[in-house]
Amino acid sequence: MNVNKIYLNNFEIGSGKLTVLAGPCAIESKDILFKTAEYLKKLTAELDINFIFKSSYDKANRSSISSYRGLGIEKGIELLKAVKKEFDVPVVTDIHNPQEAPIAAEAADIIQIPAFLCRQTDLLVAAAKTNKIINIKKGQFLAPQQMKSIANKVKESGNNKIIITDRGVTFGYNNLVSDMRAIPIIREMGYPVIFDATHSVQLPGGCGDSSSGERKFVPVLAKSAVAAGADGLFFEVHPNPDNALCDGANMINFEQAKEIFTVCNKIFQLLQKQ
Numbered sequence: 001m002n003v004n005k006i007y008l009n010n011f012e013i014g015s016g017k018l019t020v021l022a023g024p025c026a027i028e029s030k031d032i033l034f035k036t037a038e039y040l041k042k043l044t045a046e047l048d049i050n051f052i053f054k055s056s057y058d059k060a061n062r063s064s065i066s067s068y069r070g071l072g073i074e075k076g077i078e079l080l081k082a083v084k085k086e087f088d089v090p091v092v093t094d095i096h097n098p099q100e101a102p103i104a105a106e107a108a109d110i111i112q113i114p115a116f117l118c119r120q121t122d123l124l125v126a127a128a129k130t131n132k133i134i135n136i137k138k139g140q141f142l143a144p145q146q147m148k149s150i151a152n153k154v155k156e157s158g159n160n161k162i163i164i165t166d167r168g169v170t171f172g173y174n175n176l177v178s179d180m181r182a183i184p185i186i187r188e189m190g191y192p193v194i195f196d197a198t199h200s201v202q203l204p205g206g207c208g209d210s211s212s213g214e215r216k217f218v219p220v221l222a223k224s225a226v227a228a229g230a231d232g233l234f235f236e237v238h239p240n241p242d243n244a245l246c247d248g249a250n251m252i253n254f255e256q257a258k259e260i261f262t263v264c265n266k267i268f269q270l271l272q273k274q
Helices: 030-047 073-087 098-104 121-128 146-154 182-187 213-226 254-271
Strands: 006-008 012-013 019-025 050-054 089-096 110-113 133-137 161-166 193-196 232-236
Touching: 012 050, 019 030, 030 050, 030 254, 050 073, 050 232, 073 089, 073 098, 098 121, 110 121, 121 133, 121 146, 121 254, 133 146, 146 161, 146 182, 161 182, 182 193, 193 213, 213 232, 213 254, 232 254
Parallel strands: 019 050, 019 232, 050 089, 089 110, 110 133, 133 161, 161 193, 193 232
Antiparallel strands: 006 012
């Protein structure tokens, strides 16, 4: 199937190399941000994987009003700019309202639309107008076929640089299930598909006033997604996930990242040879 290749810096998303979007869930500190970016850049360079650094200045979709959200847009954008300058890597971050789009675009090469907000027309249009690459995360409440009309909101706003990320589907209470058929279905629309391997093991609201997760299933879902034809993978990575301020239960550490990236890249390259 013909997938629109998205050009970013010196590589293509949707070409012959695996693309990885990875980094801490939310920005906690400059030290954690830099430590993670440094490790992931070195690892992906060794594996010859396309790398895009990810972190959020604000996590607005929290279970509780007391949940950690991040450092805020002003401080967060400055730190993301610092990561780009220090490590020479492209950056992806998410926005939550139309007013944030031009501010986030000062640092981000890719503007990400959160899954819960993927149908918000004004948000999609504002993101499109930045002329950045737009990564739309598929809502947990949507079938993959519904992403066509959502992507069209961006395309009809003058921006065809679109990638779509799958992150599972709501399955009863406090659970998600990943249907790997979504990957070829979305790719048939012509968009590169990223699979979010860490949010897909999240148990939304699993702890009552916060979410939990099943980190042990990240490797099997990531490998399955690559085998199903995903162009890239999304991971939240932290030096010490168990002490992270948000999403710790589904984030992976550096050692796990190395193991998972290595195996997934081998699967990806094997499929490229067929």
